[in-house]
Amino acid sequence: MAFLLQHMLGDKLKNMTGGSNEGEENVDGKETAASKGMSREEFEEYQKQLIEEKITRDKEFATKKAERANLRVQLRDKYRIPQSAQDDATVQMAGDDLDVPEELAKMVEEDEEQEEMNDSFMGKLQNMDVDFDSIKAKAQSTMTEVKQAAEDKCVMM
Template sequence: MAVLPTYLKTSEMETSGLPCYQKDAMLILSSMGNERIERDAMFTRKKAQRASLRTHLREKYRLPQSEQDENQVQLAGDDIDLPDDLRKMMAEDEDEEEEKESFLNHIQNIQNMDIDTIKDKAQATISELKQTAEQKCILM
């Protein structure tokens, strides 16, 4: 196959008098170049997604950060879309942390209350339950 100059554009190839098979070869080579560019971009995005996952796991488990992962994420720029698994995992982590925080806040509130207040609240709750049960059940 003859090597054609890369500076020839498609419109120039048609008017340059090249044989048909050489024009086809040029089109194939240009499409292969485009596919390679797309493949490289996809590879970079995947690497950035993996780096993002590692960064998240390092933050979650309080491990030392990696400059290589940070550079990979920055290299991809705005092209990063987090994988669905990572999104689900991050949402679950946030929910768990919210539950822990609310539970810990509740425990701290209980510690701040005195025993008499807790007894009063418990007795009030029991009396409310009895009244509700009496209203709903005629046999009691």
């Protein structure tokens, strides 16, 4: 019962009597040196350390995010999927500090080399599934037919 009364009326009574919030959070909801049980210098150092840790975490998060975006860009290149402007922007913001998995880089490079080979004339010749013996036989039979037709016409004249 006392807890309930203190909870309901406690803050109002403190404000009326001029009670302070020492040892608790500031009126703005911010922590104070006294609330943490530290001296002012220790508290400032603590705050600086928190800010530095937050900056480090944010930097690592941005790097990981850019690496994932770079991975998506590489996969889109490999499988010829339309690019995403958001991924491109993320990769550009990160710069050249990104790590691409070695296996993926090798796969993309091999695919590019294979495409270059297939696009060349020799590559097209190698990929053709043509039986040159059958083509040669067909050409010879056509030539003999043409010769026969020419001889037949010449004899009749």
